[in-house]
Amino acid sequence: MIEAVNLNKSFITPRGRIDVLKDFSFSIENGAFVGITGKSGAGKSTLLSIIAGLQKPDSGSLVINGTDLLSLDDKNLSLFRNQNIGFVSQEQSFLENFTVLDNVRLPAFLGNKKVDDGTAKTITERANQLLGSLGIAHLAQNYPNTLSGGENHRVLIARALINNPAIILADEPTDSVDLEQTQSIIKIFRGLANEGKTILIASHDTEALKLCDSEIKI
Numbered sequence: 001m002i003e004a005v006n007l008n009k010s011f012i013t014p015r016g017r018i019d020v021l022k023d024f025s026f027s028i029e030n031g032a033f034v035g036i037t038g039k040s041g042a043g044k045s046t047l048l049s050i051i052a053g054l055q056k057p058d059s060g061s062l063v064i065n066g067t068d069l070l071s072l073d074d075k076n077l078s079l080f081r082n083q084n085i086g087f088v089s090q091e092q093s094f095l096e097n098f099t100v101l102d103n104v105r106l107p108a109f110l111g112n113k114k115v116d117d118g119t120a121k122t123i124t125e126r127a128n129q130l131l132g133s134l135g136i137a138h139l140a141q142n143y144p145n146t147l148s149g150g151e152n153h154r155v156l157i158a159r160a161l162i163n164n165p166a167i168i169l170a171d172e173p174t175d176s177v178d179l180e181q182t183q184s185i186i187k188i189f190r191g192l193a194n195e196g197k198t199i200l201i202a203s204h205d206t207e208a209l210k211l212c213d214s215e216i217k218i
């Protein structure tokens with residue numbers, strides 16, 4: 001469960017101070033598939049990045065499955081993020097000199113202090129399985145710069161899922177893909193929600209949003 005109480009976040013910009021989140025509270029049950037909506041600049045990406053532990057709010061509380069995120073030091077926050085949260089964001093990039101398979105496997109290796117041959121084999125199997133379930137198994141040995149926009153999205157999703165996180169956050173996951181791919185990406189998220197994972201997508205896309213269970217409006 002994600003419980004946010006009175007989150008506040010402001011930025012000081014050359015245009016002055018912007019209050020992006022003002023006493024913003026919500027709670028999301030495990031297994032929910034939630035769309036985060038709001039006009040451009042409303043704060044959707046900021047909210048996702050706070051839930052992902054990548055930015056801190058100025059005040060408020062944020063508890064995810066019993067862990068008070070804002071009380072964790074950097075090391076424990078990184079560990080929590082690696083084990084519990086999959087974040088799909090367009091600003092994320094791949095390591096261009098590594099194959100799709102290696103990029104997808106990377107977070108699993110980062111999360112394991114000791115990686116013996118058995119662990120590496122299991123990670124590779126899981127990465128290949130994820131690529132298969134996303135319909136891009138044939139791209140495993142490709143390099144990121146050869147991917148289309150839609151393929152790129154799917155690889156980002158595979159990478160976000162490699163550590164089997166309980167919470168999946170996606171920022172505009174259907175941006176710049178066609179309707180067929182939108183439905184296919186949303187179907188993947190729906191399947192994960194049905195497995196009990198909590199899915200939050202920030203989106204302007206009405207086609208994607210109408211497939212969510214509920215909406216949080218900023």
Ligand SMILES: Nc1ncnc2c1ncn2[C@@H]1O[C@H](COP(=O)(O)OP(=O)(O)OP(=O)(O)O)[C@@H](O)[C@H]1O
Pocket residue numbers: 011012013018020038039040041042043044045046047
């Ligand atoms: N690091 C930052 N420094 C200063 N201002 C910022 C920073 N990050 C975001 N903002 C501002 O905060 C506001 C919210 O940004 P955010 O990206 O969260 O909005 P959004 O709802 O995701 O927008 P969009 O739908 O256009 O992606 C915007 O006015 C943005 O310019």
